[in-house]
Amino acid sequence: MGLFSKQFANVVEWEEFRDDMIFYKWNNKEIKKGSRLIIRPGQDAIFLYNGKIEGIFTDEGDYDIESQIIPFLSTLKGFKFGFNSGMRAEVLFVNTKEFVTKWGTQNAINIPTPSLPGGMPVRANGTVTFKVSDYVKLIDKIAGVRQSYLVEDVRIRITAVLDQLLMKWIVKEGKDMFNLQANSFEIAEGIRADLDMQLFDSGLSVTGFNIMSFNYPEEIQKMINKNASHSMVGDLGRYQQIEMTEGIASGKVRGGSTAADMAGMMMGMNIANQMLKNMNEQANLNPGQQTGTGQNPSGQATSSKPNFCPDCGHKTEGANFCPNCGRKLI
Structure with missing residues (x-):
């Protein structure tokens, strides 16, 4: 008896595990008496019978199916293995980690703007993060008809609607077309919420969406750079x-x-203007270095012209004779 029991024994596990695989369905063998279930870290195992969930096992380990798994199944808890027959059930292994994939616009998006009648052609790229959040929806929409599901499958689904979502959230609040990067956080948050609703029915949840850069046509980018340099110069x-x-x-x-x-x-004009300016400043600082007695600091007499005529009081403006009464001033 022991010999035949050992011959029928098999292992239910995620074969040929891939890090980018979201789920894997084990259903190509009959579970025999003495079979074991192996759950590795980062995996959940879901027992299915006739397409219905019988039990979900989340703790990693090596389990005897007959004694440690079947007693916890919904309709199969009383199942007894026969000598020549086993249990035809499916086991769905789910990768529980968060998946990160890159995205990029498939074509340039023409964003409406008054300055460009045909719209502003913009491209963008970034990353999106998602995970499995609802096993029932996942089985109903995807796992029921597929043996496995990859991150690339989700990326293709996301990029199919991403262009429309980018246009929606760029235009929604009248963002500055020439400085979209400054508003990338708000745009990304709006897209993340919409993408989460798109994948909700498939049992997937979008946990993060990031816009790394917006890319303009070369001519537009040159204009933006030139405008920025002029602003910096002042x-x-x-x-x-x-x-x-x-x-x-x-x-x-x-x-x-x-x-x-x-x-x-x-340059010559600038130098001449600077020299003239320096001379005028020097003259204003040292207006003749005159004393009240008409003598310079060395004691020698100096001739000076009065600013006003002593006889008539008329302003002389530096003349040798008064322009009003004709009196000699020096």
Whole structure:
């Protein structure tokens, strides 16, 4: 008896486990007397009989099916193994971890904007995180007709509706078309909620959605970069002067060209203006260094013209004779 019992024994387990596989269905063998169930970390085992859930086992371990599993099954708890017959049941193994997959827009999305009649063509990419949340829905919609289910299957399903969701949440609150990255968190949260509803009936739950970048056409991106650089400079005239000066110093702008001649003239005018400004400032700081007695600090007499005529009081404006009465002033 022991010999035949050992011959019929088999192992119910997730064969050829793949990290990107969401579930695997064991149903190609008959469960015999002496069979064992192996549940590994990160797996749940669901016993199915005639398409109906008989029991869900979540603790990892190595179990004797006859003594440790069958007593907990709904309609098979009194099942007795025969000598030549076994139990024809299915076991669905479910991967309980969170899955992360990358996504990207299949085509450029033309976002309506007043500045571009045909819309702004935008592409985007990022990651989405999901997991199995409802075994009943999973079996009813997917596992009932499939032997396994991969992350790639879910990614294809997500990307099929992602373009429409991106357009919906970009347009919804009138986002700045030229600075979508600043609003990426709000856009991503809206898409995550909508995707979660899309996968709800399949027993899957979207736990995270991330937008890594928005990509514009090359011409639009150049305009955005140029506008950003102008904003950072502030004084555009001063920026142009600095760029011209650095160009001459580096040899990028050479003599003999119109640009070089203009740059040289501008530099000369700037130097002359600066010298004149310095002279005026010096004159204002030291107005003749005159004393009240008409003498300089060394004691020598100095000639000075009065600002007003001593006779008529008219302003002299530095003249040798009063322009009103004609009196000699020096």
